[in-house]
Amino acid sequence: IVLATLATIIASQAVISGAFSLTSQALQLDFLPRVRVVYTSSEQMGQIYIPFVNWLMFLGTIFLVIVFRSSGNLASAYGAAIVTLMVITTLLMYVCAVSKWKWNVILAVVVTACLLTVDLAFFGANIIKINQGGWFPFLIAVLVYLVVITWTRGRRALAEEFKKEEISFDLFLSDPGLKSVTRVPGTAIYMSKNPNGVPRTMLHNFKHNKVFHERMIILTIYTEGVPRVPWPKKFKVERLEHNFIRVIAYYGFMETPDISHVVTYLKDHGIDCSIQEITFFLGRETIVVRDPRGFDGLRKQLFAFLSQNMLPATSHFNVPPNRVVEIGLRIQI
Known part of the structure; x- marks a missing residue:
């Protein structure tokens, strides 16, 4: 015991x-x-x-x-989960062997076929117990897949929609009217997914307030396909016209982005800014579903629910809450 x-x-x-x-x-x-x-x-x-x-x-x-x-009643669920995992692992090994390890395709197929012969034998023996509890791991897998695919496709659709209305920075900086825009003291940081486009939050803020800060920083955070990005390769800074600065921060998928890292790097490279004097402008998207009917409508409602209840960017990026201005964006899907 x-x-x-x-x-x-x-x-x-x-x-x-x-x-x-x-x-x-x-x-x-x-x-x-x-x-x-x-x-x-x-x-x-x-x-x-x-x-x-x-x-x-x-x-x-x-x-x-x-x-x-009882644990005995879980045997079929456990068996179905394990053998399905074995099959998926073998298939992923084939993909990795061909694309990453650069194996000969014939060799990869032979090795994968040998492993699948064993895996599929166990899979076939367990799949017939689907009605004895084996349904549970498949139910969990379908629910997780539904959330992941809904979120990724929804975010991709939003990005494409934003891109249609996006103004390139080159076009924006070439506008002669920028010279006459009123500048207020301080530094503003606008977060943007596309470093080459003008953030919607910046345009909305200017539309209502008619001013820019004397130092404007456009920050883009990328997640690379590696666990961690070394410090010397983590940031890229580019000074633009009219005192605009483009900053790109690279993080690994096992790292959590932190605004304090960006500010520290900027100060170390001659850009005079303090995190207590910076104003962070973030967008707050409100998703409105046009037509909630049907399966597609249900997925849109799920995406709207996930967007509405996700952790605010201030907490995720460790932005000081008292230095944040959130600008609401209403989006119909």
């Missing part, structure tokens, strides 16, 4: 840590809406706690206990 209890504790901790780590990486790759991530160690970046995921796993565990009642 003692050994079984210890094994259960170790296994549960592995599942919890894995769920936190995968969720964190999915957040950095913009596969999921932002949620709160708590760093539990000042020395190890990978030690994290995600309250939302923790509560989901808690509720999921209670659901499993109520529905299946």
